[in-house]
Amino acid sequence: MATARLPAAPGRVAALLGGLLALLLAPPAPAAEPFPADYPVEEVLPEGGRSLGELEGEPPAAPVYRGQREGRGEGGGGKVVGYVFVTDQVVHIPAYSGKPVNMLVGMDTEGTITGAKVLHHEEPILKIGIPEHTLFDFAEQFAGIHATDHPQVGGGGDESVDLDGISGATVTVMAVNDTVMAAAREVARSRDIIAGRAVAEREPATIKTDRFAEKSWEELLGEGSIRRLHLTAGEVSKRFEEADVAEAWSGSELADLTGEDPFIELYYTYLNAPTVGRNLLGDSRYQRVMDGLAEGEHALLFMGTGPYSFKGSGYVRGGIFDRIRVEQGLDTITFQDLDHDRIRDIAPEGHPDFTEVGIFTIRKKFGFDPGSAWDLILRVGRSVSPTEREFVNFTARYQLPGEYYEAAEQPAAQAAGPMSTWKRVWLDKPVQIGILVAALTLLTAIMVFQEWLAKRPRVLFYVRRGFLLFTLLWIGWYALAQLSVVNVLTFVNALFGDFSWSTFLMDPLVFILWTFVAVSLLLWGRGVFCGWLCPFGALQDYANYIGRYILRLPQIHFPFKVHERLWAIKYVILLVLFGISLQSMSAAEKYAEVEPFKTAITMHFFREWGFVLYAGVLVVASAFQHKFYCRYLCPLGAALAIPARIRLFDWLKRHKECGTPCQICANECEVQAIHPEGHINPNECHFCLDCQSTYWNEYKCPPMVQRRKRRERGPKAREKAKEMEEALGYPASGEEYRVKPVDD
Structure with missing residues (x-):
C-alpha cells in the first residue's frame, strides 16, 4: 500500500511561514456591532468618534472611540470621546400612548448631548394625525444640551435650552424630553461625567418632630404616608418582553410563575416623621431607631410579601443590597x-402578613431631602441560561405628606431643582386655563339654574348657541382640547400598567375637561359633555341648524324601535376597541379613527382625502339627521354612558301625562332620547333642555295649558259670582249657596 510522502523539511518550513504571513496580512474579522445596522448611529456620534465598542456598564452604553477599536488606549487613536445608548435600556417613561418613545442618543465625555434620533414610537397622533417628521425635527433640538440642563418645551427652561414644541402633541414631546434628559443623566452619572459639574442644591426640609397623631394602618396608607408597589408575574414578564429579554430559563428562580400570580407586594415609607414611625414601630422601638441616627440621617421602612425578595442575597456575599x-x-x-x-414585624393591626421587613438608613453624605419626592427602584433579574442573567427596573414614587415637614426657605441666589414638566406646562398656559375654568363655571351655573333658563326659551336659545360656538371655535379648533375614546383606553391601560398622573397632567386643558366631565357624570349624566362640551358635537349641531332652518333640508327620523336598536352600534364599537387595546394599544389607536375628531377638529380637515371624506360625510349626514354620529357610532359617548348610570340626581322634570297620552316632547327631541311612554333615557340625552322649555310652556304643554286656563278662569268666575250675589241678595256658588224662603 502506497503511503503519502511528506515534503522535505525546507518545504514544510516554507509552507508554514507562508501560512503565518497570509494570516497576518488578512483583514481582521468584523467585530459585532452593538446596535442594529438600521440605527442612525453615525448621526449621533460625538465629534471625532469613528468606532463603537460593545454595550457595557449599568446602564448599558457603547463607548465611542476616536480611532479603531483595536487602537484603544489613552495614547493611541482609541481614546474614548463619548457614548451612544438607547433610552429604552436606561429609563421607562410612558408617553401619551402609555408606551415610551425609544430614542438613540449620543453624548460626549463632557456630558453634552451630540444627537438624538427617534427609533420607535406608538403615539397615535403622530401615526394618523400630525406628520411624523415633526417628532424627528423635535429630537434634533437636543444636540448641544448638557445632561444637567433642564430644557422645557415651549420655553421657561434654563437659559438657551428652551425647546420648540409640536402643536397637538404636547404630551408626546414632554415625554420625549423627560426620556432623553433622564437617560442622559443616568449614563453621565454612572460614568462619573457629571460628578464634577455643580448642580444646584436646596436646603432639606425639617421634620416636625412635635407633630403626632394616632393613626391606623389603613389611615397611613390612605393619606399616602405608606406607598405600595404591586407586581404580578405577568407584569414582570411583559417588562422583560419589552426589553427584548429571552424567556426565563426553566431552572431559574420563580420560572413557574405566570399571569396574575403574585410576584411581589412591596410597601415603603419614611420613618422619621413621628406620626408614621411611632404608629408603625411603637414608641420604644421608634425612639431606639431615632437615637441610632446621626444628624442628617434618615430611616426608611420596607415591607414585602410574595415570592420575590426585595433584599435578595447579594448583601450576604458582597455587603450591598443590589435589588x-x-x-x-x-x-x-x-x-x-x-x-x-x-425587624420581624410592625406594630399596627390590619397590615398584610409580610415575609420580610427591614429598616434602611440613608447616610448624611447623600444630602437627602425628606420634603422632596424620591423614587424607589426595584431591580428584578431573570436567568436566561445557567450562566446568564438579565435585569429590568420598576420605579415607584414617594412624597411625604406636607403636614409632616416644614420646607426650608431657599436663598434667592440659590437655584432650585427642575420643576416638574407638567407644572411647567400649567404655568405656561394661565390664560387658556383661566378661560376654560370660567367657561366651565358658566356651564355649571346653566345646569344648576336650568329651570330659570327653561322658563325663558329665547334666552336659553341664545345662551346655548353661544356656548356651542365657543366649544367649537375655542375648545376645539383653537385649544385642540377635543376629548377622545383614546383618552379612555389610555387611562384604563395605565391602570393595569405604569400609571402616572404626570402623564395625564401634561395637557392641562384636557385634564381639566376630563375632571369636569367626571363630576358632571355623577350629577347630570353623559349629556353635559355630549350636548355642550364636545367640539365635534357642536359642529354637527350647527350643521343641522343650517340644514334644517336655513337650507330647509328634509329631516330623517327612524321609527323608535329601529332607532333604539341602532343605539347598540356604538357600544359594540367601544367593546371592540377595548378588546383590541388589551392586545395592542397601538392598533386600538388606529381603529379609533372611527372617531372623526382628529380630522375635523384637531387637524382642521387638513389630512389625506380619505379621512376628510369620512368626516365630511358625517357632518353632511348630521344636516339631515341631528347628530347622526353621536346617536349611533360614537364610542366615546358609549364610554361615558356606562358610568353615567350611577348619576346621583334626576334633574329633568316630567309630568304624569308625559307619554300617556302627550308625545310633544318625544316628537320634538332632536336626538330621540325620550321613549314613547314618556321617560327620558339618560344614556342618550344630550341635555339640550328643550324638553324642559316645553315642560314649563303654558301655551304648549297640555298639563301647563290646563293649569293656565284654570288660573285665568278663577278671577273671572269670582267676579261673575259677585255680580250674581249682588243681584240675588245671597251667595251664588259653592257650599254657601242657600235657598232663601219667599216672603208671603
Whole structure:
C-alpha cells in the first residue's frame, strides 16, 4: 500500500511561514456591532468618534472611540470621546400612548448631548394625525444640551435650552424630553461625567418632630404616608418582553410563575416623621431607631410579601443590597449591610402578613431631602441560561405628606431643582386655563339654574348657541382640547400598567375637561359633555341648524324601535376597541379613527382625502339627521354612558301625562332620547333642555295649558259670582249657596 510522502523539511518550513504571513496580512474579522445596522448611529456620534465598542456598564452604553477599536488606549487613536445608548435600556417613561418613545442618543465625555434620533414610537397622533417628521425635527433640538440642563418645551427652561414644541402633541414631546434628559443623566452619572459639574442644591426640609397623631394602618396608607408597589408575574414578564429579554430559563428562580400570580407586594415609607414611625414601630422601638441616627440621617421602612425578595442575597456575599435603591434628583442612594436593620414585624393591626421587613438608613453624605419626592427602584433579574442573567427596573414614587415637614426657605441666589414638566406646562398656559375654568363655571351655573333658563326659551336659545360656538371655535379648533375614546383606553391601560398622573397632567386643558366631565357624570349624566362640551358635537349641531332652518333640508327620523336598536352600534364599537387595546394599544389607536375628531377638529380637515371624506360625510349626514354620529357610532359617548348610570340626581322634570297620552316632547327631541311612554333615557340625552322649555310652556304643554286656563278662569268666575250675589241678595256658588224662603 502506497503511503503519502511528506515534503522535505525546507518545504514544510516554507509552507508554514507562508501560512503565518497570509494570516497576518488578512483583514481582521468584523467585530459585532452593538446596535442594529438600521440605527442612525453615525448621526449621533460625538465629534471625532469613528468606532463603537460593545454595550457595557449599568446602564448599558457603547463607548465611542476616536480611532479603531483595536487602537484603544489613552495614547493611541482609541481614546474614548463619548457614548451612544438607547433610552429604552436606561429609563421607562410612558408617553401619551402609555408606551415610551425609544430614542438613540449620543453624548460626549463632557456630558453634552451630540444627537438624538427617534427609533420607535406608538403615539397615535403622530401615526394618523400630525406628520411624523415633526417628532424627528423635535429630537434634533437636543444636540448641544448638557445632561444637567433642564430644557422645557415651549420655553421657561434654563437659559438657551428652551425647546420648540409640536402643536397637538404636547404630551408626546414632554415625554420625549423627560426620556432623553433622564437617560442622559443616568449614563453621565454612572460614568462619573457629571460628578464634577455643580448642580444646584436646596436646603432639606425639617421634620416636625412635635407633630403626632394616632393613626391606623389603613389611615397611613390612605393619606399616602405608606406607598405600595404591586407586581404580578405577568407584569414582570411583559417588562422583560419589552426589553427584548429571552424567556426565563426553566431552572431559574420563580420560572413557574405566570399571569396574575403574585410576584411581589412591596410597601415603603419614611420613618422619621413621628406620626408614621411611632404608629408603625411603637414608641420604644421608634425612639431606639431615632437615637441610632446621626444628624442628617434618615430611616426608611420596607415591607414585602410574595415570592420575590426585595433584599435578595447579594448583601450576604458582597455587603450591598443590589435589588433596591433610592433616587432623588441626580443622587442615587444604595444600601449596604451596615445600613440595614432587620425587624420581624410592625406594630399596627390590619397590615398584610409580610415575609420580610427591614429598616434602611440613608447616610448624611447623600444630602437627602425628606420634603422632596424620591423614587424607589426595584431591580428584578431573570436567568436566561445557567450562566446568564438579565435585569429590568420598576420605579415607584414617594412624597411625604406636607403636614409632616416644614420646607426650608431657599436663598434667592440659590437655584432650585427642575420643576416638574407638567407644572411647567400649567404655568405656561394661565390664560387658556383661566378661560376654560370660567367657561366651565358658566356651564355649571346653566345646569344648576336650568329651570330659570327653561322658563325663558329665547334666552336659553341664545345662551346655548353661544356656548356651542365657543366649544367649537375655542375648545376645539383653537385649544385642540377635543376629548377622545383614546383618552379612555389610555387611562384604563395605565391602570393595569405604569400609571402616572404626570402623564395625564401634561395637557392641562384636557385634564381639566376630563375632571369636569367626571363630576358632571355623577350629577347630570353623559349629556353635559355630549350636548355642550364636545367640539365635534357642536359642529354637527350647527350643521343641522343650517340644514334644517336655513337650507330647509328634509329631516330623517327612524321609527323608535329601529332607532333604539341602532343605539347598540356604538357600544359594540367601544367593546371592540377595548378588546383590541388589551392586545395592542397601538392598533386600538388606529381603529379609533372611527372617531372623526382628529380630522375635523384637531387637524382642521387638513389630512389625506380619505379621512376628510369620512368626516365630511358625517357632518353632511348630521344636516339631515341631528347628530347622526353621536346617536349611533360614537364610542366615546358609549364610554361615558356606562358610568353615567350611577348619576346621583334626576334633574329633568316630567309630568304624569308625559307619554300617556302627550308625545310633544318625544316628537320634538332632536336626538330621540325620550321613549314613547314618556321617560327620558339618560344614556342618550344630550341635555339640550328643550324638553324642559316645553315642560314649563303654558301655551304648549297640555298639563301647563290646563293649569293656565284654570288660573285665568278663577278671577273671572269670582267676579261673575259677585255680580250674581249682588243681584240675588245671597251667595251664588259653592257650599254657601242657600235657598232663601219667599216672603208671603
